[in-house]
Amino acid sequence: MSLATNFQPLYKQVYDVLRSRLVQGHWKASEALPSEYALAEELGVSQGTVRKALNQMVAENMLERRQGKGTYVAEHTQESSLFRFFRFRESEGEDIIPDTKVLSSSKRAASIEEQEHLALQAGDMVVEIKRLRYLKSEPTIIENIIQPLTIFPDIDKESVIPNSLYGLYQEKYGITIVQVRDELHAVGLPDEYAEQLGLAAGTPVICVERASINIEGRVVEWSKAFCSTEKFVYFSNLK
Amino acid sequence: MSLATNFQPLYKQVYDVLRSRLVQGHWKASEALPSEYALAEELGVSQGTVRKALNQMVAENMLERRQGKGTYVAEHTQESSLFRFFRFRESEGEDIIPDTKVLSSSKRAASIEEQEHLALQAGDMVVEIKRLRYLKSEPTIIENIIQPLTIFPDIDKESVIPNSLYGLYQEKYGITIVQVRDELHAVGLPDEYAEQLGLAAGTPVICVERASINIEGRVVEWSKAFCSTEKFVYFSNLK
DNA sequence: CAGTGGTCTAGACCACCTT
DNA sequence: AGGTGGTCTAGACCACTGC
Numbered sequence: 001m002s003l004a005t006n007f008q009p010l011y012k013q014v015y016d017v018l019r020s021r022l023v024q025g026h027w028k029a030s031e032a033l034p035s036e037y038a039l040a041e042e043l044g045v046s047q048g049t050v051r052k053a054l055n056q057m058v059a060e061n062m063l064e065r066r067q068g069k070g071t072y073v074a075e076h077t078q079e080s081s082l083f084r085f086f087r088f089r090e091s092e093g094e095d096i097i098p099d100t101k102v103l104s105s106s107k108r109a110a111s112i113e114e115q116e117h118l119a120l121q122a123g124d125m126v127v128e129i130k131r132l133r134y135l136k137s138e139p140t141i142i143e144n145i146i147q148p149l150t151i152f153p154d155i156d157k158e159s160v161i162p163n164s165l166y167g168l169y170q171e172k173y174g175i176t177i178v179q180v181r182d183e184l185h186a187v188g189l190p191d192e193y194a195e196q197l198g199l200a201a202g203t204p205v206i207c208v209e210r211a212s213i214n215i216e217g218r219v220v221e222w223s224k225a226f227c228s229t230e231k232f233v234y235f236s237n238l239k
Numbered sequence: 240m241s242l243a244t245n246f247q248p249l250y251k252q253v254y255d256v257l258r259s260r261l262v263q264g265h266w267k268a269s270e271a272l273p274s275e276y277a278l279a280e281e282l283g284v285s286q287g288t289v290r291k292a293l294n295q296m297v298a299e300n301m302l303e304r305r306q307g308k309g310t311y312v313a314e315h316t317q318e319s320s321l322f323r324f325f326r327f328r329e330s331e332g333e334d335i336i337p338d339t340k341v342l343s344s345s346k347r348a349a350s351i352e353e354q355e356h357l358a359l360q361a362g363d364m365v366v367e368i369k370r371l372r373y374l375k376s377e378p379t380i381i382e383n384i385i386q387p388l389t390i391f392p393d394i395d396k397e398s399v400i401p402n403s404l405y406g407l408y409q410e411k412y413g414i415t416i417v418q419v420r421d422e423l424h425a426v427g428l429p430d431e432y433a434e435q436l437g438l439a440a441g442t443p444v445i446c447v448e449r450a451s452i453n454i455e456g457r458v459v460e461w462s463k464a465f466c467s468t469e470k471f472v473y474f475s476n477l478k
Numbered sequence: 479c480a481g482t483g484g485t486c487t488a489g490a491c492c493a494c495c496t497t
Numbered sequence: 498a499g500g501t502g503g504t505c506t507a508g509a510c511c512a513c514t515g516c
Binding site for chain 2: 092179233236238
Binding site: 284285288291308 | 503506512
């Protein structure tokens with residue numbers, strides 16, 4: 001009998017099983033998975049095959065391996081996830097931890113544009129958070145973040161909004177961001193943000209539209225930010 | 240006897256040997272390497288160990304594998320390398336092949352700034368190419384490219400400058416670009432470029448400073464570009 | 479058909495961490 | 498000492514390519 005077009009390598013099937021367990025929350029953040037041998041026995045394959053599946057998941061930032069200890073769910077902490085996706089720094093410089101001040105937070109129906117970017121239905125509700133980020137005490141970035149209530153139920157009732165939202169997504173909703181897509185324009189700074197960034201209206205700034213994507217490949221957050229590049233640059237490293 | 244801090248996994252040693260052969264031009268662009276078994280026998284390791292080294296090189300874009308045929312030196316063609324590093328496209332759009340018009344080309348001593356970015360000595364010569372790139376027939380990007388003559392001897396004597404410089408680097412100089420680092424600012428368009436881009440001086444544009452890095456990790460080209468984002472965006476996909 | 483890369487296995491040993 | 502991931506090997510078989 002031919003497997004025809006349905007052929008999938010064993011390690012890919014193992015990958016799919018393990019990924020779906022991850023998505024369904026079988027293992028909590030920073031918890032160790034069973035050992036390679038335990039998984040191999042359970043799934044009826046060899047340890048090397050499990051290893052290949054795990055290595056691919058590590059490469060895709062879903063898992064972390066620690067020699068001598070075990071394989072862990074990738075953790076979104078200040079140092080890791082914030083730095084992995086935060087793109088502003090001094091020219092040729094080190095990573096910088098941004099400070100954050102929340103300006104407003106509100107719940108409303110998604111706009112047409114938001115429906116498109118987040119694959120929502122008309123009438124679906126979103127939470128909009130505006131915040132100001134400081135780099136080395138300089139107000140540098142105005143962020144406007146859209147979160148669908150269908151994906152993050154009751155997120156509008158969160159009392160504290162942490163500096164790293166991705167950590168919150170993972171801890172409270174079991175959603176791990178593994179990819180972001182940015183689109184950049186240069187624009188004149190809108191009047192409404194001039195005072196907050198301490199710049200004249202019309203000053204050239206970079207506008208970053210960001211789609212944040214979870215393990216399943218779904219866009220779960222959409223944001224738009226105006227960024228001063230007087231003292232800092234947007235950094236991109238392509239391989 | 241302890242190997243102490245000198246310990247290197249076998250596959251890493253194989254990787255180093257093969258990479259240095261690549262750098263030294265043992266194999267030409269688009270030429271097949273010996274088979275895994277042939278390399279394994281020659282180097283005195285198992286086929287699986289060679290395989291692991293080759294897979295890492297593939298992951299780092301030095302090689303390409305074609306099932307049933309062989310392992311090849313990665314090729315910098317229009318479709319591949321141009322698209323891999325070219326970051327401008329329409330919002331949510333497809334890749335676009337840019338057209339290019341060379342505005343000027345000249346040879347001179349490197350400026351202090353260029354010496355720093357390219358790790359050159361005072362007095363080292365560089366070639367400077369200015370060109371205008373069109374996306375869908377719209378003049379969109381003014382590029383200023385610096386090439387060290389120490390790295391690309393006699394490049395100033397090239398009669399034709401191709402659309403994809405990386406292809407030229409590989410073909411004529413055996414230099415393969417595997418990574419680029421971009422730093423982006425928003426600036427007002429300088430007067431001198433206003434006419435060429437068909438925009439008013441002072442219009443917000445993105446300034447991209449790019450370092451292009453070869454297999455050995457050396458910066459071999461440095462460029463600065465002013466990019467209109469009226470119709471196109473700078474796109475970045477982080478994983 | 480032969481030759482290549484791709485998958486899978488089983489077993490050995492090493493390096494690292496914890497107890 | 499025992500458990501984990503990391504490396505290495507040898508051999509088998511599959512899938513794709515080209516003669």
